[in-house]
Amino acid sequence: MIRPFKLGYANLATKDTKAMEDYYTNVMGLTLVETGDDGIRYLSTGLDHHNIILTPNLESNLQVLGFQLGNQYSLHDVKIRLKQQGISTQLKSDAQPGLPELLEFEDPDGFLVHLYTSMETPAPHFKENGIVPNKLGHLALGSMDPKKSVAFYREVLNFHYTDRIGERANFITCNSDHHVLNICNLGQFVGRPVMYHIAFELRDASHQYQSLDFLAKNNIPTLWGPTRHTAGHNIAAYHHDPEGNLVELYIDMDQLLPEVGYFDPRPWHEELPLKARHWEDNAAWGTGYENTLYEFALQKYKK
Numbered sequence: 001m002i003r004p005f006k007l008g009y010a011n012l013a014t015k016d017t018k019a020m021e022d023y024y025t026n027v028m029g030l031t032l033v034e035t036g037d038d039g040i041r042y043l044s045t046g047l048d049h050h051n052i053i054l055t056p057n058l059e060s061n062l063q064v065l066g067f068q069l070g071n072q073y074s075l076h077d078v079k080i081r082l083k084q085q086g087i088s089t090q091l092k093s094d095a096q097p098g099l100p101e102l103l104e105f106e107d108p109d110g111f112l113v114h115l116y117t118s119m120e121t122p123a124p125h126f127k128e129n130g131i132v133p134n135k136l137g138h139l140a141l142g143s144m145d146p147k148k149s150v151a152f153y154r155e156v157l158n159f160h161y162t163d164r165i166g167e168r169a170n171f172i173t174c175n176s177d178h179h180v181l182n183i184c185n186l187g188q189f190v191g192r193p194v195m196y197h198i199a200f201e202l203r204d205a206s207h208q209y210q211s212l213d214f215l216a217k218n219n220i221p222t223l224w225g226p227t228r229h230t231a232g233h234n235i236a237a238y239h240h241d242p243e244g245n246l247v248e249l250y251i252d253m254d255q256l257l258p259e260v261g262y263f264d265p266r267p268w269h270e271e272l273p274l275k276a277r278h279w280e281d282n283a284a285w286g287t288g289y290e291n292t293l294y295e296f297a298l299q300k301y302k303k
């Protein structure tokens, strides 16, 4: 069975790569590890060679989702197993700095998926300045066909299904975090597959407040939140990066206990034990949910 254990990196196509580099280094507090001759920037949250890749492009969107597999896997064997499922892949050597080998294929929306088992470490540690998140936590994909995409990640990479909000969003995970992917129907409104948002995990409420203050000092307004979601129960706040991508900073995400099929119980859970379920389209604290955020995302892509 093939299942990655983490979302390792996101490759973002960027129109103004310099502005994005400034944002990711000076505001988000990632470290620029390497710049390729082609202008591609590789940035690290702390340990891995890279967790964010910025690729100069005429359009801004998500290009690649990189997932790390445990070192018990051989990419050659994974390639054979995926072929048996009718998925054609490319095994690439030295395609990216810090990554000796990766397996590449497309998901149903055409986003590229990379699987890899080892990445060069350590990067230059966590920085002292900027937001400095713990990790890249999840990606929200604006799919053209969320059901098809969810089925793909569940069948091919054995993601666990964890929740659904209205007809809008589907949450799946490859580890204990409530979601590593949120596959939503934004693509249907935009007319093409797009990234809905990218999310970084912070340490605690104090870190979240400091981060929102820091954003304000850098003239970056918080667009929505902080408030607690229903699905995932993460306390989330969203802002725009320089290209208008929605960036979520969150804490307190539900942790899945796959052995029993429910989430680690918390006092604020609406039911005990809390299992995967269908939520209405709102947030746990009564704040209107993603209509607002969808509007922000649509503003970017409808331009």
Ligand SMILES: [Fe+2]
Residues within 6 Å of the ligand: 138, 140, 182, 197, 199, 248
């Ligand atoms: Fe999110």
